[in-house]
Amino acid sequence: MRATALWVSLSFIGCVPPAGWSGAGWTTASASPPAPVVPANWPGAERPPAPGPHLPVVVHRGGGRIVAGEPDDATRWISYTLKTTGYAEATIPAFEGTDAEWVGMMSCARAQYAGLPVDLLEQPPASGDYVLMVVGGSAADMGTTGMWGWASTGEQAVVERGVGFVFSADHHPRDRTIALCESLSHEIGHLLGLAHSEDCSDLMSVSSACGNRDYEHGALRTFTETSRAILARSLAAWGAMSQLSEPERISGVVGDATSGLSPHVLPIETSQGYRQLPVVLDAPKPLARALLRVVTPQGYRGEYHCLPEPDASCRVEGNHLAGSYPVGEERGTWHILVEAYYADGEMRRSSWYSATN
Ligand SMILES: [Zn+2]
Structure with missing residues (x-):
């Protein structure tokens, strides 16, 4: 799935900055700041937890060095959106706000x-994939302006290992909790498959037609039911995928333990100067042909045809298959599945089998 980058322009291009905006800071006649807008219970917090696997969203406040690249990789701090600015890398400063702002933003989001x-986590999980939101600094740190946040955007699908940003130092309302919460929730929404919305009541809208945003008086925006339904669907698809084994995720092919196919994947051998992974199989009935599906140690997909020809390097004859998959110099764990095309027209797949060299 390809991720595209969408601009988020809450402050300048999208919604008009609140009255009193000076461009260089927040100026009003009043000397005393308003009370913090941190209700004991944010709207929606009472909803019961969803069943099934949960996608970890790591919200990082400590700053760091992000490298331009494609696709995003949250675990290695590689960002496609940064690549689109032409910067090779950027250093995002740590979140400059108060602990109260951070806690308020997180509980609200x-x-x-x-x-x-x-x-929503503040540290990466011990294992497994996650998406990353970096909160800190200014759009200028990534060579751009006029944005409160930026993230890769899935098309109604989670951006795997996606990376997004909230430029917290560009948030200038005196009480910033709601503004930060909306920016963080909006950018996570992009990573989870939401595009911008034309519905002014939706957190994903950035249309100038939606008018002024007043972050000073508790006017928190939330997701509409339409957006929540898209989020639920994309997260359900991610959850189903997260239950698959690695070769299943990479190849898009799910093994079948009920197929009656039990290929023997033998140790890698060197034959005539080539390193090969031998596979033999006795199928329950005559084979017309077969396909070896392979996932390499570096995560590449491969296919290898097994034909009823005497000189084929992978050959089927009656119920029997014997062949060798050329593995080159790559080392690590190989995954192999046999797709059997029977003479009677039926097709069955084996489970995935592994060999390490
Ligand atoms: Zn946006």
């Missing part, structure tokens, strides 16, 4: 996603 299979 968790309430926005309550009831959906998402966990």
